[in-house]
Amino acid sequence: MRGLKKLFTTGLIGSARRSRGVQRFMLITGLVLTAAFLLLAALAPILAPYGFAQLQDSHGYFGSQQPPSSAHLLGTTVGGMDVLSRVLWGSQTALLVIVFAVAMSIFAGVILGLLSGYFGGWLDRILVVVADAVFAFPSLLLAIALSIVISGGRSGLFSGILATASSITVVYIPQYFRVVRAETLRTKNEAFVESAKVLGASHTRIMFRHIFRNATRTLPLIMTLNASEAILTLAGLGFLGFGIDPTMGAEWGYDLNRSVADVSAGIWWTSVFPGVAIVLVVLGITLVGESLNDLADPRLRNRRAANLDELEVAQGGDSA
Amino acid sequence: MTSKPGEQVLSIENLQVAFATDAGTVNAVNGVSLEVRAGEVLAVVGESGSGKSVTARSVLRLLPSTAVTRGAIYLAGRDVLKLDREQLRQARGRDAAMVFQEPSLALNPVYTVGWQIIEGLRAHTPKGQRFDAKAARAKAIEILGKVGIPEPEVRIDYYPHQFSGGQKQRVVIACALVLEPKLILADEPTTALDVTVQAEILDLLRTARELTGAAIVLITHNMGVVADMADRVAVMYQGQLVEQAEVHELFANPKQQYTKRLLAAVPRIGQSAKPAFTADASVPPTVRAENLEVVYPGRFGRPGFKAVAGVNFEIHAGEVVGLVGESGSGKTTIGRAMVGLAKATGGSMKVLGFDVVGAKARQFKAVADQVGFVFQDPASSFNPLLTVGEAIAEPMLVHKVQASVAAARADIEALLAAVQLPVEYFDRYPHELSGGQRQRASLARALALKPKLVIADEPTSALDVSVQAKVLELFAKLQREFGFACLFITHDLAVVDQIAHRVLVMHRGELVEQGETRDVLTNPQQQYTKRLVQSSPIADPTLQRAKAAARH
Structure with missing residues (x-):
C-alpha cells in the first residue's frame, strides 16, 4: 500500500507539481485526455444513446449512412448503427484491451527479466534470443497470426478482447523483459545487493526484496507508451478484419475499415469520429508517458530559473 | 605568450553563483574574491559542496545551463562573464586551460592523443591564416615529450586506452599546455590517481609552471597536495572564502576556526597513539x-x-x-x-x-x-527503497535472529546509538542521510549480528x-x-x-x-x-x- 501511495504521490502528482512551461502543458493535456478516455469508457453504458450493435429502436431502423441529426448526433454507419454509440462503446473495448495486454505483458516480462538478469547463464542466453526473435517479427503480422490461432479469426467480446490482448502481449513482453533485465543487471552489481549477498540472504530474497522494486521504477513510463501502441495494434487488427465481431463489441478499427468506401462518397462522419477517438487517446497516453519520462530525468526537467535576488532577500539583503 | 612574473592573470570580484534545482534556488558560491598572479600556484581547498570547483569552472564559464552568475571575473583583462560566444571560445584554452579530475573521461576514446592535442591548435588558428598541419604535429610531439611521454613521435598516434592512468593525465596536461595559456585550472588533477603517480603528476605541474611561467589554480581537498604545491591557499566553506594566506603561514598559523578544524582533521603518519596488540596464542587466528x-x-x-x-x-x-x-x-x-x-x-x-x-x-x-562488511561507496551500499532501520534489520531477518523489523527495533536503536546516530533515523531513507551518516549506518548494519x-x-x-x-x-x-x-x-x-x-x-x-x-x-x-x-x-x-x- 505504501508503495502504491508513494508511486501515486511522487509519480503523477509530484510530477505535475514539479513541471514547468511546455512540459507542464504536455503533462496536463495528456492527463486530461487520458482521464476523459477513462471516464467515457466507464460511463459508456450511461452516456451512449444506443447499444453498440443496435440497428433499430421504437421508431424503426436507423437507416444506413444517415448524416448527423438530432436522433443520431454523429450520424449512422454503413451498417446502420449509431456512430456516437459505437465511438463511446469503443472506448470500453479499447480500455479492456489495454488493461489485459499491459497487465499480462508486464507480469510475464518482469518475471522473465528478473530471472534472466539475475541468474544469467544459459537461461539468459535463451530468453534473450527468443526476445530478439520476437522483436525481429513485424508486430502486426505476429498479432494477426496469433489472433487467428487463438480465436480462429473472429469471436465474441471477451474471447475477442483476450485474443487481441494476448497477441499484443506476446509482442510487448520482450520490451518489458529487456528493460527489467537491463535494470536487474545494473542493480545486481550495486553495493547494497552485494551487501545482501554477504549477509547470506537467499536468491529469492535478494531478487524480490532488493532488486525487484529498484528494477521496475521505469515501468510506468513504458506502460503508458505501450498502452498507446496497444490501441494502435488493436485498431490495426480491427481494420484488417481480425478484431472483434461488430455484434459482440464496438471497435474503432473495424468501424474505420467499414467506412473506407464512404470517404470517396463524401460521407465523412463514419470515419472522422472513430479516427479522432484513436488519435486523441493515443496522443493523451503518449503525452503522459513522454512528460513523465522527461520529468523523471533531472537532465531533461525544466526548472524555474535561479534567482539571485530572491536569495539576497532571504538573507536579509546583506550582500550589496 | 609568457607573462611577466607578478602580473595579475586572474581576478575574481565578488562572484556569486546560484543553481536552479527542484528545491528552488541554491547558492553555490557567495561573494568570492580572488586574485592570481603570473607564476604562482593558488590552491583552493574545501570539502565537497564548498563551491571550489564551481568557482574554477566559472572562470571558463563551464557551468550547466541552470546556473546564474553575478560579479566579475577578469581573465587577461576582460570580464569573462560579459564575453560573447566567439570571444569566450577564443579565451578558452588560450587565456586559461583546464585539467580535469578523471583523465580517462577527459580524453575522447575514439581519437588519437595527437589529434586531441592538435584540436586545441586547430581551434585557435588565427582568422584568415591557414592551419599548418605539419607544424601542429611537430608542436604536439614536442609537448608530449615535455610532459614526459616516452617516444612521443610514435605515441602521438596512440589512442587513450593505450596509456596508463598517469600517462593519460600527462596527455591531458599536454592538451592544456600546448596553447601556452597564462592560467591553468587544475580541478582535483590527482584525486583519481595512485599516490606514486600523484607525486609524478605534481612534479610535472611544477615543471610546467617553471617552463611557461603560467599561474596554476589547483582545486583539491587533499592538504598534502596543497603542502606540496601551493604558494598561496584559499580556504572555501559553504560557498564563501573563509581564509586566504601564504602556504607556510596557513599551515603554521591558521586564523579561522574552520581552517583550524580542517587541518586538525587531516590524518598524519606517526600521530596516533593506540595500544600495542598482542595476539592470544591459545585462540586460532580468525x-x-x-x-x-x-x-x-x-x-x-x-x-x-x-x-x-x-x-x-x-x-x-x-x-x-x-x-x-x-x-x-x-x-x-x-x-x-x-x-x-x-x-x-x-x-x-x-x-x-x-x-x-x-x-x-x-x-x-x-x-x-x-562476518560484517563495510562498503566503500556510502551512496550505493543501501537499498534506496528501504529505511535505515529496515536495512540494519536485514542481517537479523536473514539469519532469523529476529522475526520482523518491528521486533528488532530495540536492538537496532541500540546499534544506532552505538554508531552515534539519532534513533529517529530508524525511519529515514538513505538519501536523506549525509555520506558520513550513511557510513555510520553501514557500520551499524555490519555490527548487527x-x-x-x-x-x-x-x-x-x-x-x-x-x-x-x-x-x-x-x-x-x-x-x-x-x-x-x-x-x-x-x-x-x-x-x-x-x-x-x-x-x-x-x-x-x-x-x-x-x-x-x-x-x-x-x-x-x-x-x-x-x-x-x-x-x-x-x-x-x-x-x-x-x-x-x-x-x-
Whole structure:
C-alpha cells in the first residue's frame, strides 16, 4: 500500500507539481485526455444513446449512412448503427484491451527479466534470443497470426478482447523483459545487493526484496507508451478484419475499415469520429508517458530559473 | 605568450553563483574574491559542496545551463562573464586551460592523443591564416615529450586506452599546455590517481609552471597536495572564502576556526597513539591465508588475470590489520574473496575455520552471520527503497535472529546509538542521510549480528577529511568495545597508521611487506614500500617540500 501511495504521490502528482512551461502543458493535456478516455469508457453504458450493435429502436431502423441529426448526433454507419454509440462503446473495448495486454505483458516480462538478469547463464542466453526473435517479427503480422490461432479469426467480446490482448502481449513482453533485465543487471552489481549477498540472504530474497522494486521504477513510463501502441495494434487488427465481431463489441478499427468506401462518397462522419477517438487517446497516453519520462530525468526537467535576488532577500539583503 | 612574473592573470570580484534545482534556488558560491598572479600556484581547498570547483569552472564559464552568475571575473583583462560566444571560445584554452579530475573521461576514446592535442591548435588558428598541419604535429610531439611521454613521435598516434592512468593525465596536461595559456585550472588533477603517480603528476605541474611561467589554480581537498604545491591557499566553506594566506603561514598559523578544524582533521603518519596488540596464542587466528590465489578467468581463450598471487597472512582475534596498496594491487579482491564476492581459486584461506577456496556461494551462509562488511561507496551500499532501520534489520531477518523489523527495533536503536546516530533515523531513507551518516549506518548494519570479523573496504575514502576523522574515531571505539578482528582495506597510509595494529602491503597481487604498522611506515624494508611511503604527501609544507626535493 505504501508503495502504491508513494508511486501515486511522487509519480503523477509530484510530477505535475514539479513541471514547468511546455512540459507542464504536455503533462496536463495528456492527463486530461487520458482521464476523459477513462471516464467515457466507464460511463459508456450511461452516456451512449444506443447499444453498440443496435440497428433499430421504437421508431424503426436507423437507416444506413444517415448524416448527423438530432436522433443520431454523429450520424449512422454503413451498417446502420449509431456512430456516437459505437465511438463511446469503443472506448470500453479499447480500455479492456489495454488493461489485459499491459497487465499480462508486464507480469510475464518482469518475471522473465528478473530471472534472466539475475541468474544469467544459459537461461539468459535463451530468453534473450527468443526476445530478439520476437522483436525481429513485424508486430502486426505476429498479432494477426496469433489472433487467428487463438480465436480462429473472429469471436465474441471477451474471447475477442483476450485474443487481441494476448497477441499484443506476446509482442510487448520482450520490451518489458529487456528493460527489467537491463535494470536487474545494473542493480545486481550495486553495493547494497552485494551487501545482501554477504549477509547470506537467499536468491529469492535478494531478487524480490532488493532488486525487484529498484528494477521496475521505469515501468510506468513504458506502460503508458505501450498502452498507446496497444490501441494502435488493436485498431490495426480491427481494420484488417481480425478484431472483434461488430455484434459482440464496438471497435474503432473495424468501424474505420467499414467506412473506407464512404470517404470517396463524401460521407465523412463514419470515419472522422472513430479516427479522432484513436488519435486523441493515443496522443493523451503518449503525452503522459513522454512528460513523465522527461520529468523523471533531472537532465531533461525544466526548472524555474535561479534567482539571485530572491536569495539576497532571504538573507536579509546583506550582500550589496 | 609568457607573462611577466607578478602580473595579475586572474581576478575574481565578488562572484556569486546560484543553481536552479527542484528545491528552488541554491547558492553555490557567495561573494568570492580572488586574485592570481603570473607564476604562482593558488590552491583552493574545501570539502565537497564548498563551491571550489564551481568557482574554477566559472572562470571558463563551464557551468550547466541552470546556473546564474553575478560579479566579475577578469581573465587577461576582460570580464569573462560579459564575453560573447566567439570571444569566450577564443579565451578558452588560450587565456586559461583546464585539467580535469578523471583523465580517462577527459580524453575522447575514439581519437588519437595527437589529434586531441592538435584540436586545441586547430581551434585557435588565427582568422584568415591557414592551419599548418605539419607544424601542429611537430608542436604536439614536442609537448608530449615535455610532459614526459616516452617516444612521443610514435605515441602521438596512440589512442587513450593505450596509456596508463598517469600517462593519460600527462596527455591531458599536454592538451592544456600546448596553447601556452597564462592560467591553468587544475580541478582535483590527482584525486583519481595512485599516490606514486600523484607525486609524478605534481612534479610535472611544477615543471610546467617553471617552463611557461603560467599561474596554476589547483582545486583539491587533499592538504598534502596543497603542502606540496601551493604558494598561496584559499580556504572555501559553504560557498564563501573563509581564509586566504601564504602556504607556510596557513599551515603554521591558521586564523579561522574552520581552517583550524580542517587541518586538525587531516590524518598524519606517526600521530596516533593506540595500544600495542598482542595476539592470544591459545585462540586460532580468525583468518589464515596460505598461498592464496585469485585468478579472474580470461575471455575468449586468453589467459586469466592473476589478481592475487600466493599470499600468506593471518588476522588474529581482536586485531585490526590494514591492507594497503594501489589500485589493481589485489587488496580489494582479498577482502571480497573472504566473503565469497570474488572466487578464490588456489591455496587456502580459512575464515573462522571455513575454507573459502573452492566453496560454493551457498556454503558461505555458514559463516555469514559472523562476518560484517563495510562498503566503500556510502551512496550505493543501501537499498534506496528501504529505511535505515529496515536495512540494519536485514542481517537479523536473514539469519532469523529476529522475526520482523518491528521486533528488532530495540536492538537496532541500540546499534544506532552505538554508531552515534539519532534513533529517529530508524525511519529515514538513505538519501536523506549525509555520506558520513550513511557510513555510520553501514557500520551499524555490519555490527548487527556482533560479528567476529569485519571487513572494511575503503570505508572512508569517499568522505571529506573532517567526516573521515570522526568515522575513523568511531570505528576505533567500536572495535575496542565489540572486540572484532578487522581487515581494513585502504590506499591511505595515514589512515592505516591511525587504525591498524599491523599492516600488509600489496603490490601487483603480491604481498611485499607486512609487520607492525609503526615499523613498516617509519622504517620500510622493501623498495616498493619505501616508494609508497615516500610518495604519500604530508600535510606540512616544510616537511613535504624537503621530501619532494629528496625524491629527485
